[in-house]
Structure formats: C-alpha cells, structure tokens
Amino acid sequence: MLEKLHPDVVDAYEKALKARENSYSPYSHFKVGAAVKFKGFEQVFYGCNVENASYGATICAERNAIWSGVAAIGKQDMEYLIVVADQEEPVPPCALCLQVISEFYDAEMPIYLGNLKGIQKVYLLKEILPVPFNNFVA
Template structure:
C-alpha cells in the first residue's frame, strides 16, 4: 500500500469520527509532512455557532503542528461521500498555504477511493500573503 493509500484510509477512518450534527456533511482528512513517518488525520467538528466549526483539513494540520512545530506538508487527502468529490474550503486552503508549496498534491476522495488529484495552486492560485 502506498503512502497516499495509507493516508486515504486514515482520512476515511477519521471521517467516521466527524461531529456533523448540523450539516450532516462528514469529512475526513489526512496529511503527510516532510521528514516524518506518521500521518496526521482530522475530521470536521461542527458547532451551533458555525464560525466555531473546524474543518477536517485544518484539524489534521493543527494536530501535526501541535506534535511537530513547524511543518511542510507533503500532500493532503480529503475524503467525503459526495459525487463529485469536494475540494477544501477557502479557509482551509488559506491555512494549507502556510505549510505547503504551490505544487503540493491535494488528493480528493470519496468512500470508494481517490477520485481526483489537484495541485494546491490550482485550488488557490493567489493565497493571501505578506507583500514584499
């Protein structure tokens, strides 16, 4: 099993732990970071105050940062049960931008496997950044 397949399986598993009481939209994610063997999973955790909701992708990133400090994302996997598959939201993409390169792969999957691969800069070509 490849590392991407392992991350997909982790994302699919963590999706089952999502707390999606309000939207019933369950999302799992997993990230691989450079130089670290462990994969980091996350799921969405909703709140009645929707602004306090955390998405699966940010949850996975925050787990990795909490354990490792500064990280560089090697790839991201997202698992949903929609057809077509769903891309990370704008807020998640902005957070991902802090820790990845333009060509970092984002693997988009459903309950049957990875369905699409995109590069980060295809999803967010102009992230908010400091001006030089």
C-alpha cells in the same frame, strides 16, 4: 480510483476515511475526513470536521488534521493532503482551509480528493489556490 498511487497515499486515504466516521456534524450531516503528511516525517496526521451550534466555532477536517500535526511536530512544509467526503464528485478544501494550507505549502503540493470509493482526483495546490494570501513583506 486513480491508478498507481503510492502505498503511503493509500494508507493516508484510509486514515482520512476512518477519521471521517468520527465527524461530529449534527447540523450539516456532512462528514469529512482529512489526512496530512509533512515533509521529512513518516507520521500521517488526520482529522475530521467538528461542528458547533455557534457556526464560527466549527472546524473543518483539513484544519483539524493540519493543526494536529503542528501540535505534534511544529510548523513544517506539507508533502500532501487528502480530503474524503461522501459525494460522487469529490470536494476540495474550503477557502478557509486553503488559506491555512498556504502557510505550510509548496505550490506543487498534491491535494488528493476522495470519496467512499477511493481517491478520485488530484490537484496541485497552485491549481486551486493560484494567488495565496501570504505574499507580503513583513
């Protein structure tokens, strides 16, 4: 586990870990939990992956958490995101989730990756998504 994490990050990790237990993953058997904190808001929003026989209808834990926050408080900038899975080497968000994250991000936003033992790694969003698909003139 990473040393000297802010207590709010540890609390959010615990929420992601608990959400992971609620995962509906009968096809992959790969449970994932996530928690997101938006800037300026104390509440942490969390989610788990929910699969469907029509794989396109499946939702990842990260998007579930983000969209729960959007439903509650509207579009806001994210302060940080936590992803938890039962893997020795923690897993980053998938490409679909990274694209969603890019709508709410700051390039310096930390993404904490954890497993059942705790948070193991932290990356800045710009490290795992250096060229987001959102730099367009509308």
